[in-house]
Amino acid sequence: MGDTAISQHADRIHLALKANGAARSALVASWQRSSTLHHLDPADRRPPRRITDSELRLARERMEPLIRAAQASLDRLYLAVGGVGCCVLLADRNGVPVERRGAAADDRTFQDWGLWPGAVWSEEIEGTNGIGTCLVEQRPLTIHRDQHFFSRNTLLSCTTVPLHDHEGKIAAALDISSCRADLTEGFLHLISVAVADAARRIEAELFRLAFPAARLLLAPTPDHSPAALIAVDQDDLVIGASRAARAALGLTADRFAKPFPAADLLGGAAPEDIGEAERSALRRALARANGNVSAAARHLGVSRATLHRKLARFGLERTG
Numbered sequence: 377m378g379d380t381a382i383s384q385h386a387d388r389i390h391l392a393l394k395a396n397g398a399a400r401s402a403l404v405a406s407w408q409r410s411s412t413l414h415h416l417d418p419a420d421r422r423p424p425r426r427i428t429d430s431e432l433r434l435a436r437e438r439m440e441p442l443i444r445a446a447q448a449s450l451d452r453l454y455l456a457v458g459g460v461g462c463c464v465l466l467a468d469r470n471g472v473p474v475e476r477r478g479a480a481a482d483d484r485t486f487q488d489w490g491l492w493p494g495a496v497w498s499e500e501i502e503g504t505n506g507i508g509t510c511l512v513e514q515r516p517l518t519i520h521r522d523q524h525f526f527s528r529n530t531l532l533s534c535t536t537v538p539l540h541d542h543e544g545k546i547a548a549a550l551d552i553s554s555c556r557a558d559l560t561e562g563f564l565h566l567i568s569v570a571v572a573d574a575a576r577r578i579e580a581e582l583f584r585l586a587f588p589a590a591r592l593l594l595a596p597t598p599d600h601s602p603a604a605l606i607a608v609d610q611d612d613l614v615i616g617a618s619r620a621a622r623a624a625l626g627l628t629a630d631r632f633a634k635p636f637p638a639a640d641l642l643g644g645a646a647p648e649d650i651g652e653a654e655r656s657a658l659r660r661a662l663a664r665a666n667g668n669v670s671a672a673a674r675h676l677g678v679s680r681a682t683l684h685r686k687l688a689r690f691g692l693e694r695t696g
Contacts, residue, residue, distance in 0.1 A: 382527040386418040389525065402513065403504065403523055410503035410525040418503070418525055424490025425501050427472060432494045436474045442539070442548055443475055445581040450477050453574045457552055457567060463491055465551040471498035471508045489532060491553050502526060506534025507549045514538050514546055516572060518564055533559050535567045537575040542586035544619035550575050576603040583618045593642065595621035612638045655690045662692065
């Protein structure tokens with residue numbers, strides 16, 4: 377980027393800040409943070425900051441469950457966008473990419489630009505950018521070319537979505553970045569849809585990994601999100617809910633201080649007394665045994681005669 381272009385971009389940012397544009401624009405508010413809070417200069421030409429190899433290994437170790445949950449979605453996302461000069465990045469909550477998908481032919485270019493594992497894309501270090509600003513504002517966004525704070529980043533286009541862990545907390549950011557100058561508004565929209573869909577799939581898989589022994593229920597949401605999951609234990613008590621489920625059902629972190637009945641959350645005719653609970657247990661045992669009383673008795677650990685008496689008591693008597 378030439379000196380004139382760098383100067384013009386810096387002047388544009390300074391004018392927007394002087395005009396108090398932060399009150400009207402989320403983008404200018406990010407520029408304001410970059411300039412005033414982080415004391416960055418948009419004309420700074422220093423190359424992207426990178427952490428050491430040992431620091432990157434530690435960052436990857438901390439992210440291991442999420443990296444494992446993301447593998448298939450990262451591969452699928454790259455297949456969708458890699459052929460048009462884009463790379464896919466998974467960054468930790470500090471804005472450091474720990475996983476990447478990209479074409480080998482583009483590696484040198486993307487590495488020079490810092491679109492590589494170990495580069496630091498926090499807003500504090502790089503000013504307004506897709507990954508860093510997404511993590512600060514905790515929302516999906518696109519930072520397209522001259523919307524970046526640093527002049528040296530104005531050839532980049534970055535679309536980023538936050539990723540949340542099984543407790544609904546920010547855990548990472550999923551990003552598609554490109555250096556192409558011909559990205560149209562329509563194509564950027566398709567990229568944003570693809571990233572959002574991949575993020576929902578990753579969050580759902582991460583939630584499944586966090587509750588491997590639980591029964592998972594899909595919470596009702598207007599968009600039928602596959603990431604709106606509820607974890608229920610063997611006693612039908614809710615032990616967890618994903619961020620999408622918490623938002624749909626109005627659940628706060630305080631609600632999960634101790635397990636609570638799934639029926640209280642989703643409705644349904646859960647038994648409220650010991651007799652009804654026993655009747656439900658008998659029906660389930662019979663269903664599992666396809667109506668065979670002997671097999672159901674073995675499953676319940678009681679004699680066949682005892683089970684017959686209980687079935688008669690609840691009007692469930694069958695032959696078998």
